[in-house]
Amino acid sequence: MDQMERNIKSMVDSVDVPSAKLEETVNRSLQIAKKQNNRAFNRRQNIFASIASIFILAIGALLFTSFYQNEVGKQSDVLEKSIIYQVGDDALKRMVEEGKVNNISLVAEDQGIRVFFEEAYLDNNQMAVSYRIDGLDLSRGDIETSIKWDYFINGDLIGHHTFGGLVKSDLFYKGGIFPLHYDTSIFPSESEIKIQITHIDDIEGNWTFQFPIVKNDEHxxxxxxxxxxxxxxxxxxxxxxxxxxxxxxxxxxxxxxxxxxxxxxxxxxxxxxxxxxxxxxxxxxxxxxxxxxxxxxxxxxxxxxxxxxxxxxxxxxxxxxxxxxxxxxxxxxxPSYSGEAYKWDEITAPFETGSVLQLDSMIKVAKIEENKNSTVIYYEMEEEFPIFPIIVNNDKTIELEAKSYKIENDYIKVTYPKVNSKDSVHLLMYDGTYNFxxxxxxxxxxx
CATH class of the missing domain: 2.60.40 (Immunoglobulin-like)
Known part of the structure; x- marks a missing residue:
């Protein structure tokens, strides 16, 4: 290895980038350098400086790409593991995305049943605590269970509570959000919360959790x-x-x-x-x-x-x-097991440009755009009609509702969550008379 090779190698001794990418970048730089070996010595310093600049830019790009992919991966991992994100409403999902939900990661075990408290969030309108239960008998015919608990704030007993109709398999596989329905506007800005579960599935025991929480005070x-x-x-x-x-x-x-x-x-x-x-x-x-x-x-x-x-x-x-x-x-x-039930008539159209849904007024698809994180449909409509078609698949396991809209020239530009290109979907509206x-x-x- 000549001096130029040693100089380039020494520039990356302390740089943390993927080894394969690093080796590829170094070798590419050395190849450029070796092509210059037969030229005059007084140009070698200029060549080295040029190569070093190229090399630094390449390493910088690798570092940025590595950092960005790492951060995106971390965020995706957080959302995938968050029970509040998976089962909460869209506002709680936003709190998870913005990093405003606290990880508490507590476990209590009694009578062969383990309860996990994962996350907690508090503001002046609601409190959300995510949990999972392991150890319930899922083989029995009764698929639902109930929980009884006592609730304390800063050592003061708030009350005794019972919550039923909980699906056992969901509590194990998905988790849930603990049913804490209180006027949280009276909670202090900083509180010590204690939840003492006394019965699960009619089994008496003691599953106690205590944790501090800071309220998001905007009100x-x-x-x-x-x-x-x-x-x-x-x-x-x-x-x-x-x-x-x-x-x-x-x-x-x-x-x-x-x-x-x-x-x-x-x-x-x-x-x-x-x-x-x-x-x-x-x-x-x-x-x-x-x-x-x-x-x-x-x-x-x-x-x-x-x-x-x-x-x-x-x-x-x-x-x-x-x-x-x-x-x-x-x-x-x-017919319905619960009494009265109604099936609304559906109006459907292909998910493609030119499709028409005819209600009292016509809705026509003028254009469809696929962006990185969203699907955008431009509709021709007789008037601003803020109820828009839903994007669904045949068995309705996918239902994408409009997130926002904006009037652009003669169209209404409607933004939806991203449609997966692999999914076979169509447009749907429920037939009826809409009086705005x-x-x-x-x-x-x-x-």
């Missing part, structure tokens, strides 16, 4: 008291909105100008909720639960209907638009 409560009316006498009021990192809670009142069946098998009163981005991208949020003090499904003429909406926040935006709508589905009643009360739309800003 905005705003009295809105804004009412919109349309020309037909319908009214919509947002009374109050409450926001935490994971949830938007909206207290609202709707008053219709005629009698309406709100929640039958074929008719429903719903809301479109969009988070408005700075670039006018409308991010679709979904109401996951809606409680009311109204005891009848039939809402009569000019009788206020009060509703409390729970909306997981999938994006960190503080400006929202809420639009009430009413849908009358076409379909029929079908656009004149009742209310925008709120919470920051």
């Amino acid at each position: 905005i409560v705003k009295n809105i008291n804004l009412t919109k009316k349309d020309l037909f006498g319908n009214e919509f009021t947002i009374n109050q909105a409450e926001l935490s990192p994971t949830r938007l809670l909206v207290d609202a009142t709707t008053k219709f100008n005629f009698t309406r069946n709100l929640f039958s098998g074929l008719s429903q009163h719903r809301f479109v909720v969009v988070a408005i981005g700075e670039d006018d991208e409308m991010h679709l949020e979904r109401v996951v639960s809606s409680g009311s003090d109204f005891r009848d499904e039939i809402v009569k003429h000019n009788i206020p209907y009060n509703e409390a909406m729970v909306i997981p926040r999938t994006i960190n935006i503080y400006k929202y638009k809420i639009i009430p709508y009413y849908v009358q589905y076409n379909g029929k009643q079908v 009360y656009k004149d009742l739309a209310i925008e709120i800003t919470l920051k």
Whole structure:
């Protein structure tokens, strides 16, 4: 080995890169150098400097690529192992992605049953603790089980609780999120949590877990008291909105100008909720639960209907638009073990440019784009109609709903999660009459 080879070799003694890539880079640099051996000596220093520059750039690129792939791999590994990410709602998934969920990794064993507490998250609207159970008898015919536990905060007993209907195999293979339904806004910013499980599957024992937790304190409560009316006498009021990192809670009142069946098998009163981005991208949020003090499904003429909406926040935006709508589905009643059940008629179309779904108004696929992390469909629509087709496969094991939309020229650009090219999918909408009360739309800003 001549001096030039030794100089190049010495430059990488302390650089941590994959050995195969390193050897390839060094050999390539030496080959360039050897081609210059017969040239004048006074050019050797310039050659060495050029080679060294090329070499440093190559090593830098290798280091960056290695670091990036390593970080992406770590993130993917975290998401795959996180029970909260796998079984939680989209807002909790975002907390995992942003690194705001704490790993607690605790184990308690008694009566041959091991319980694992994996992660914990706390804000002013909810607490989530992920867990798994190993040791339940999965061979017995009863596939469900129950848990009894006592709950303590900073040494104070909050209460005794029982939760049933838990699928045993899910607790072993998937895990779950512990059912901690409390008003967490009264929790201190820093707390010592103690959960003492006393019964699992009617087996008495002692599985005790204690861990500290710091609350994500962001909490905005705003009295809105804004009412919109349309020309037909319908009214919509947002009374109050409450926001935490994971949830938007909206207290609202709707008053219709005629009698309406709100929640039958074929008719429903719903809301479109969009988070408005700075670039006018409308991010679709979904109401996951809606409680009311109204005891009848039939809402009569000019009788206020009060509703409390729970909306997981999938994006960190503080400006929202809420639009009430009413849908009358076409379909029929079908047999069910639980009583009444209804099957809505489906309208489908191929997942391809030119496809048309015909409801009261036409939806046509003008263009499909495949990006690295998303699938984008440009629709031609007669009007802005913020209910979009779902991308599904034949047995509906894949259901990709629209994440956001934006008006671009004569199209509505709709972004979906990435469609796997190997999956055979089509577009689906449920047939019905969708009545959107656009004149009742209310925008709120919470920051």
